Amino acid sequence: MLSANLLTVGAVAARSGFAPSALRYYERLGLIEAVRTTGGQRRYRRSVLRRLAFIRAARNVGLRLNEVSDALATLPGGRTPTRADWTRLSRTWRSRLDDQIAALSALRDGLDSCIGCGCLSLRRCAFSNPADQAATGPGAAFLPALLRRPQPHDR
Amino acid sequence: MLSANLLTVGAVAARSGFAPSALRYYERLGLIEAVRTTGGQRRYRRSVLRRLAFIRAARNVGLRLNEVSDALATLPGGRTPTRADWTRLSRTWRSRLDDQIAALSALRDGLDSCIGCGCLSLRRCAFSNPADQAATGPGAAFLPALLRRPQPHDR
DNA sequence: CTTGTAGTTGAAGTGAGGTTCAGGTCAAGG
DNA sequence: CCTTGACCTGAACCTCACTTCAACTACAAG
Secondary structure, three states: OOOOOOEOHHHHHHHHOOOHHHHHHHHHOOOOOOEEOOOOOEEEOOHHHHHHHHHHHHHHHOOOHHHHHHHHHOOOOOOOOOHHHHHHHHHHHHHHHHHHHHHHHHHHHHHHHHOOOOOOOOOOOOOOOOOOOOOOOOOOOOOOOOOOOOOOOOO | OOOOOOEOHHHHHHHHOOOHHHHHHHHHOOOOOOEEOOOOOEEEOOHHHHHHHHHHHHHHHOOOHHHHHHHHHOOOOOOOOOHHHHHHHHHHHHHHHHHHHHHHHHHHHHHHHHOOOOOOOOOOOOOOOOOOOOOOOOOOOOOOOOOOOOOOOOO
16 A cells, blocks of 8 residues: 555644645645645645644744745755754754844843833834944934844845 | 924934835824825924834834734823833833743754754654643644744734 | 925735635545 | 545635835925
């Protein structure tokens, strides 16, 4: 039986937490793949679950789907990814997380010094201008990239 | 001169860091307001700058515009907001930031214990399932709200 | 008074990340 | 064999937060 041990869309959805529509969407983007039954239904290998776990984790760290796609593309084509492969992919997140935590901490500490005054000054307030970017010239609270919320054409 | 001390769109854009189109958009949403010249051009009071600083800071903390709108709606209608008003509005961010930092730290620490094994297990990996949510039952890496990246209909 | 820069509008477009729908097909238990 | 629930497709739709466009007007400096 070649088809043993394969998962249906519903099963993968239940086990991964992604909606079936999201799984189809990811397949269109080339993030995951499935084999088909003779009737055309998707059947997933178990390895898709690890791939989906990677996708979710990457999204949580702030990667966009095309970045996830780039990362996944570096996996070896011919063989099943090893633990070392996954480790390599996820190792870069450590510094990304460190950066995010540092940025949020700076924001919080800025808040601590600011909340007493209620200033929210455009020029001086660490809250609207955490890294003291653009502190010269007339105001302009430009944020360091890590603290800017994603903007269209910026994400 | 009643019109002294008022700022044009361009000036507000330069000083706040928001694009003119964003300022018009915010006005449509009722987040900010402007008086008009006889010719119909916008003229902003200086207080709009603090309001915009608040908006930017709130966005940085992760609020969506409608939440920002709700927050701004609690400002007193009749008078110019005081420092105490702004302080009240921003005080809740402190715990929000604490939560975000804690969540990211948990993710990072989970990574520390996980990166050695490269597992990314759906059930056990702290990275894909940081707070050990949905740890019972068949997998499913459901994340605590603060760590979920914003989803459509979820943000 | 002219000229150039800055501003006006509503409508449409963008891009990420999906979801929903209509109209049908598949597969497995009874 | 039949029913029932799961699955299929492409196209359309959705939210959020804006930006871009076209066609036109205002205002201030010289």
